[in-house]
Amino acid sequence: MDITIHRPEELTETHLGAWHRAMDESPEYANPFLAPEFALGIGRHRGGARVAVLHEAGRPVGFLPYERTALGTGRAIGLGLSDCQALVHRPGVSWDVRELLRACGLSVFEFDHLVAEQRPFAGHMTGLFASPVIDVKPPGDGGYAQWLRGAYPGLARTTLKKERRIGRDVGEVRFVFDERDPRMLRRLMRWKSAQYRRTGRMDRFARPWIVDLTEHLFRVREEHFTGVLSVLYAGDRPVAAHFGPRSSTVLAAWFTAYDPDLHYYSPGLMMHLRTTEAAGRHGVTLVDLGRGDKEYKDWLKTRELRVGEGFATRPHPVAAAHRLWRRPVRGLRNTVLAHPRLRAPADRLLRTAGTLRTSRHGRPERRTAP
Known part of the structure; x- marks a missing residue:
């Protein structure tokens, strides 16, 4: 060869x-x-x-x-x-x-x-x-939303209840699967950057090359790779957003973040559900949630790779x-x-460090500012 x-x-x-x-x-x-x-x-x-x-x-x-x-x-x-x-x-x-x-x-x-x-x-x-995935049309009758209601009826009811509540409190809920406004991408990166700092994780968007890469991939629109920005709105207010690439059949869940002032509505979970449903209507058959142990992935996945x-x-x-x-x-x-017994204390330590770092240094202007 x-x-x-x-x-x-x-x-x-x-x-x-x-x-x-x-x-x-x-x-x-x-x-x-x-x-x-x-x-x-x-x-x-x-x-x-x-x-x-x-x-x-x-x-x-x-x-x-x-x-x-x-x-x-x-x-x-x-x-x-x-x-x-x-x-x-x-x-x-x-x-x-x-x-x-x-x-x-x-x-x-x-x-x-x-x-x-x-x-x-x-x-x-x-x-x-394990790398959890969502089969957009899982085995059995009906689509993914129906499967989720059967697998986790309490989660489905609670999420729908919170969606109705945010509609009353903030504005009518609407979802855009393929948002082309670059200002929304920059807002997502600001939200994600703040989340990284709050939780003590490395801030990927503090690296200019990753910001530039994300903005470049947002503009790519090919059959085997398209950068898809999805945004959940309440009225005219962006509530949550996700950016990830898709091929003709697979959508990768990459960067998801939400307005922290609205966290009690669980906008991140709403975002994942809306994105999965819309992806199926656009020809996607599989949503790849990525390797990692997260509670929301355990709820949403239909199987694991x-x-x-x-x-x-x-x-x-x-x-x-x-x-x-x-x-x-x-x-x-x-x-x-x-090991959950180790993971939970480590997560708390990272969050404490993130809180101290944020309070000490404030919120400096980011490379992603509009």
């Missing part, structure tokens, strides 16, 4: 067409994070972005997007942002991991949301994790050092997340 290495912007129309066909031929590769458009977006902001193209009989049959450092360590493209990673390939294609890493000039390739069906990488996975975390390596001193440094950090995080 021949392997060539390209910067994302160097991919030809032949490459892009073959990549899109590979996505269409295998349901596990239909996720928009696996589309070339996502790699192209990352490549605009990350100088180490590359794509390994696998060839059989002179034809491109597989694509691995990744990021490479000067030391020759690699990571799945958009690691920390992407909720789905894979070497996207035509059915029946296989590869040797060490040969692939050698062609890429990598001593190690780190991943954390790798499609579990990637058999050549199986021996390099340090763990498999599996994604892998790990390090593919070849013999090299840098690979050994990288693994020794990164694996304990990931192991500690996964231990905390897997």
Whole structure:
């Protein structure tokens, strides 16, 4: 098998067409994070972005997007942002991991949301994790809303009651699935940034390149990747918003946030329900909620996929050092997340730190301001 290495912007129309066909031929590769458009977006902001193209009989049959450092360590493209990673390939294609890493000039390739069906990488996975999804039309009669009412009748009644209440208190509720006003995207990023700070998490939108990437992906409108901004309004007031990419059949739940002054109405949950229902009317069959243990995901999911975390390596001193440094950090995080008795105190500690940080530094003007 021949392997060539390209910067994302160097991919030809032949490459892009073959990549899109590979996505269409295998349901596990239909996720928009696996589309070339996502790699192209990352490549605009990350100088180490590359794509390994696998060839059989002179034809491109597989694509691995990744990021490479000067030391020759690699990571799945958009690691920390992407909720789905894979070497996207035509059915029946296989590869040797060490040969692939050698062609890429990598001593190690780190991943954390790798499609579990990637058999050549199986021996390099340090763990498999649940990634909850929503089948927009689950098994049985009726649609998703009817399934949810049957599975969680109390949750459904409470959510509808709160939606009626916000309609009375604030204004008539309306929902826009594909909002094209960039001001609403900037508002979502401000809400999300404030949420990150309140809860003690890393503020992704404090990084200008992530803001620029999000704004770029918002403008992409292709069959295999479209940036979709959905907004829930009460009257003329935005209440909650979600931005995530979609392919022809899969919508990725990426950034969801809401007006914190209206938190008692549970606008985030309303947002997820409205988005899922509307996505089904626009041809989506699966909503990917992303890896992670959250109560709302347990409520909303119809089933789970599996994604892998790990390090593919070849013999090299840098690979050994990288693994020794990164694996304990990931192991500690996964231990905390897997045990509610540890996760709850850790979450409270992060929230306390976020409160102290916000009160100490105030609310500085953000890069996302209109």
